[in-house]
Amino acid sequence: MYDFQYHRPTSLDEASRMLSGAEEASFIAGGQTLLQTLRQRLAQPSDVVDLGGIAELRGISREGDNVVIGAMSRHNEVAGSADVAGAIPALATLAGGIGDAQVRNMGTIGGSIANNDPAADYPAGLLGLGATVVTNNREIPADDFFVDMFETALEPGEIIRSVRFPVPQRAGYVKFDQPASRYALVGVMVSQGAGGVRVAVTGAGPSVFRVSEMEDALGRDFSADAIAGIRIPSDGLNADIHGSPEYRAHLVTVIAQRAVNAALQAH
Amino acid sequence: MKVSMTVNGKAASADVEPRTLLVEYLRDHLELTGTHVGCDTGQCGACTVHLDGRAVKACSVLAGQAEGAEVTTIEGLANGSEELHPMQAAFREYHGLQCGFCTPGMVMAAVDLVKTHPGASDETIREQLEGNICRCTGYENIVRAVKAGAASMGGQ
Ligand SMILES: Cc1cc2nc3c(=O)[nH]c(=O)nc-3n(C[C@H](O)[C@H](O)[C@H](O)COP(=O)(O)OP(=O)(O)OC[C@H]3O[C@@H](n4cnc5c(N)ncnc54)[C@H](O)[C@@H]3O)c2cc1C
Ligand code: FES
Ligand code: FES
Numbered sequence: 243m244y245d246f247q248y249h250r251p252t253s254l255d256e257a258s259r260m261l262s263g264a265e266e267a268s269f270i271a272g273g274q275t276l277l278q279t280l281r282q283r284l285a286q287p288s289d290v291v292d293l294g295g296i297a298e299l300r301g302i303s304r305e306g307d308n309v310v311i312g313a314m315s316r317h318n319e320v321a322g323s324a325d326v327a328g329a330i331p332a333l334a335t336l337a338g339g340i341g342d343a344q345v346r347n348m349g350t351i352g353g354s355i356a357n358n359d360p361a362a363d364y365p366a367g368l369l370g371l372g373a374t375v376v377t378n379n380r381e382i383p384a385d386d387f388f389v390d391m392f393e394t395a396l397e398p399g400e401i402i403r404s405v406r407f408p409v410p411q412r413a414g415y416v417k418f419d420q421p422a423s424r425y426a427l428v429g430v431m432v433s434q435g436a437g438g439v440r441v442a443v444t445g446a447g448p449s450v451f452r453v454s455e456m457e458d459a460l461g462r463d464f465s466a467d468a469i470a471g472i473r474i475p476s477d478g479l480n481a482d483i484h485g486s487p488e489y490r491a492h493l494v495t496v497i498a499q500r501a502v503n504a505a506l507q508a509h
Numbered sequence: 510m511k512v513s514m515t516v517n518g519k520a521a522s523a524d525v526e527p528r529t530l531l532v533e534y535l536r537d538h539l540e541l542t543g544t545h546v547g548c549d550t551g552q553c554g555a556c557t558v559h560l561d562g563r564a565v566k567a568c569s570v571l572a573g574q575a576e577g578a579e580v581t582t583i584e585g586l587a588n589g590s591e592e593l594h595p596m597q598a599a600f601r602e603y604h605g606l607q608c609g610f611c612t613p614g615m616v617m618a619a620v621d622l623v624k625t626h627p628g629a630s631d632e633t634i635r636e637q638l639e640g641n642i643c644r645c646t647g648y649e650n651i652v653r654a655v656k657a658g659a660a661s662m663g664g665q
Contacts, residue, residue: 248510248527248573270571277530277569278551290527294574318563318625342640343618343625344554347563348570424639 243280247289254298254378254401257291261399264289269401271314271353274345299352299403304329307409307436310376313352313402318343320351331508332413332431336367339417341424352402355387358394358449360480361425363417365450370415370431370442373407381406391448410435412464414504416497417445420484427485428493432501434464441498446479446490456498464506466499512572516541517585531575532556532567535582543583543613547642554641557614558582564621566640583613586620596620596658605654607645615641615651623659631656 247264251257261267268287270276271294279285293299299314304325311320320326321338340346340354340363354364355375368375368384375382378401387395396402410433417429426445433440439460441453459468474494479487512529513522516539523538535541535558544567547555556567559581586594596616599605606612615638622629622637629637634655635648643651 243528245526245528248571250573250576270574273571273574274551274569277571280528281549290571292571292574322625342554343621343637344557344564344566344569344640345551347560347565347621 243277244283244286246287248292249289250292250295252295252297254296254403257293257296257401258378258399260289260291264291267291267399269293269356271350271356272316272348273353274341274349275353275357275359293352293401299401302326305406309333309407309409310404311351311407312404314350315352317341317346317349317351317354321346329409330371330407330413332415332433332505333367333371333407335504336363336415336417336429336431339363339415339419339424351405355405356394356396356402358388358392359425360391360448360450361420361423361427361429361445363415363426363429363444366426366429366431366442366444367415368405368407368442369450369452370440371407371410371413371433372435372437372440373405375402376404376406377402385452388450393449408435408437412505412508414501414506414508416500416504418493418497428490428497430494430498430501432460432498432505434460434505439464441501443474443494443498446474446494448478448480453494453498460502464502466502469495469498469502510573512576514575514578514580516580517582518588525572527571527573529572530568531558531560531565531570531572531580534572534575535567535580541582541584545610545613547610547614552640552642553611553614554618554638555611555614557617557641559617559621562621562624564618581617583617586616594620595661596623596655599654599658599661600651603650603654603657605646605651611641611643611645615643619655619658620662622655623662627659629655629659 265288267289413433476487476491545555547553
């Protein structure tokens with residue numbers, strides 16, 4: 243790992259100031275992705291700004307029809323939160339299935355979505371629940387946030403403060419994990435709420451995406467049978483040693499049906 | 510830069526480069542070599558320690574991120590007593606180790622598991638130890654040891 247200047251601000255303003263003074267800065271939240279990148283010398287920031295000391299980025303709360311999760315919330319905090327379990331159990335399931343126990347004790351929701359790994363779980367959670375990303379200077383709907391593989395709508399230096407999830411009537415998340423890494427080969431979040439039905443798929447493509455044909459079918463009949471015959475095209479899906487595009491396309495239908503059943507069982 | 514934290518109940522501080530990992534700080538600066546390094550990618554869990562009471566991979570945390578925190582390593586688990594911690598004793602009794610390389614991390618992960626999942630089933634134990642790789646035992650005796658250790662810890 244190349245050396246860097248390390249900063250630990252205690253407020254968002256201080257963090258922004260430190261950033262603007264630096265040549266090439268990177269934030270560190272849980273460090274579970276960033277430190278692996280730095281150790282492989284795939285990046286060489288001059289400055290690393292630790293978001294761990296900023297109280298404004300912590301905390302999980304129920305605010306009316308929403309659950310608001312601070313960017314520095316660890317995956318295990320989300321998995322164990324009574325507010326999350328009571329309002330959106332599918333989100334607690336999602337957070338509790340990320341990586342392993344040690345990764346969940348450090349990794350954060352902010353770091354996960356800023357990174358936008360094509361096989362990460364939270365992108366499906368945000369898109370499938372119609373969440374809003376709140377940064378230090380604006381609000382970004384999940385539909386606009388995840389741009390492409392490892393690419394988001396965040397501007398350089400923009401800091402995620404929290405994520406606001408509308409509480410759905412029902413929701414289910416199921417992931418078919420790649421057993422060595424536990425990342426999603428395919429993961430699907432299905433929800434039904436004030437904004438209609440949403441189906442979001444991670445792991446299958448370069449970035450998380452919605453399946454409108456399934457959303458329409460589930461809007462008419464919220465049952466696993468309603469989407470049993472819907473196959474998404476395999477063009478452009480991910481191909482690697484773990485699965486071909488055709489296999490992933492097949493999994494999307496299977497896992498989406500399981501997610502619908504999970505939603506029906508939970509509510 | 511200077512980092513200060515409490516390690517195994519004692520105040521510890523050292524002057525380190527910012528890029529120093531928590532595991533390097535523990536092993537190279539404090540000479541606590543019970544915490545092992547088995548991989549370079551955050552996969553194996555041999556480096557597991559407790560940071561403010563929760564199991565983390567010390568190879569995937571900067572020493573600076575642990576500023577002001579309470580850290581417990583395998584050396585501190587028995588709390589200065591001559592007797593092994595009940596989880597360590599259970600690993601010995603149930604042959605939860607062969608070469609022993611993964612064992613410090615397994616034991617630290619297991620102690621956290623007992624706190625967060627009291628009365629865990631075999632399946633839950635296996636799930637919660639997914640971040641710890643053992644190349645020798647085939648895990649059967651590790652699961653037995655964790656169950657026995659949990660029982661003698663009385664669910665704490
Ligand atoms: C062994 C292992 C298994 C894993 N398995 C899974 C899995 O199954 N599913 C899954 O989804 N993930 C998995 N992960 C990734 C894990 O969830 C990471 O914690 C997560 O991707 C990054 O979160 P972090 O807090 O560690 O971020 P960091 O590594 O600290 O940061 C990642 C990036 O996000 C930026 N960033 C962080 N916080 C903010 C913020 N508030 N505002 C703006 N930018 C920010 C940083 O600058 C950096 O570029 C795994 C990781 C490991 C090591
Ligand atoms: S050395 Fe830390 S996970 Fe392998
Ligand atoms: S006992 Fe040898 S690696 Fe686990």
